[in-house]
Amino acid sequence: MKMLFALGAVLLLSADPAPLFDGKTLTGWTTSTGKPVTTGWEVQDGTLHRAMRGGDILTEKEYASFDLSFEWKIAPGVNSGLKYHYGKYGQKTLGIEYQLVDAGQKADNQGKHAPGSIYDLFAADPKVLPKPAGEWNTSRIIVNGKKITHLLNGKKTAEVTMGSDEWKAALAKSKFKDAEDFGTKPGKILLQDHGGEVWFRNLKLTELTPKEGQ
Incomplete structure (x- = not known):
């Protein structure tokens, strides 16, 4: 079923939201080399849990314009991130990053590494703070053209x-x-292994068809 909904003054046409994680398996996710995920990440009580070193994991599919919502919580002192439009740019494999970090950590780089920032590019609103480590947050990324x-x-x-x-x-x-x-091409979605525990659940993505000119 198709849905019409408004985002500001822009009308978007989308398909139904699709889960990126089924809550039971790691189907749809691979290692950075495209192989099945066999270590580091696990399904724990319906969550996608980075339990130990195993490397970043990526979606099998690439996405251009989308509305992605997800819930996350993080262990004390831990830094992680969700990257999108992830792929080759010049000689490097990179993506735009939604920063995830323990609220108790001191943000650096004028807030450009703070929770919810567009990592290393645009600082997060300092008035918008995540919940403390160990509590669930809800995040949303909208790429409209x-x-x-x-x-x-x-x-x-x-x-x-x-x-x-x-x-x-x-x-x-x-x-x-x-x-x-950088960041301008469709790409995969990546969950970062940055050396500590982080949990994800209810990852749902709606692909969008932006209004012409967006």
């Missing part, structure tokens, strides 16, 4: 249009400055 919006627990943390002057200026100051066309 070139426009990116990050939300945390129902509140917007960051927003930008790829290719805009604002985007170009931030990119030039970031660690991605040498990555040609």
Whole structure:
């Protein structure tokens, strides 16, 4: 079934939301080399749990415009992230990152590494804070054509249009400055193994058809 819904002044046509994680298996996820996930990540009480070192995991499918919602919680002191439009840019494999980090950790780089930020590019709204380590948060990423919006627990943390002057200026100051066309291509979704425990559940993605010109 198709659905019409409004996002600001833009009308979007979408299919029904699809789960990226079925709550029971790691079907649909691979290692960075495209192999089945056999270590590091597990299904635990309906959650996708990074339990020990095993490397990042990725969706089998690539996505362009989408509305992704997910819940996450993190162990004390841990840093992680969810990347999207993940793929080859120049000589590197990279993606735009929604930063996930323990709220008790001191944010660095003027908030560009804070929870809900567009990692290393745009700081998260400092008034929007995640729940403490060990508690569930709800996040949402909307990629509508070139426009990116990050939300945390129902509140917007960051927003930008790829290719805009604002985007170009931030990119030039970031660690991605040498990555040609960074973030602008469809790519996979990645859950980061950054060395600590993190849990995900209710990962649901709706593919979007942006209004012409977006």
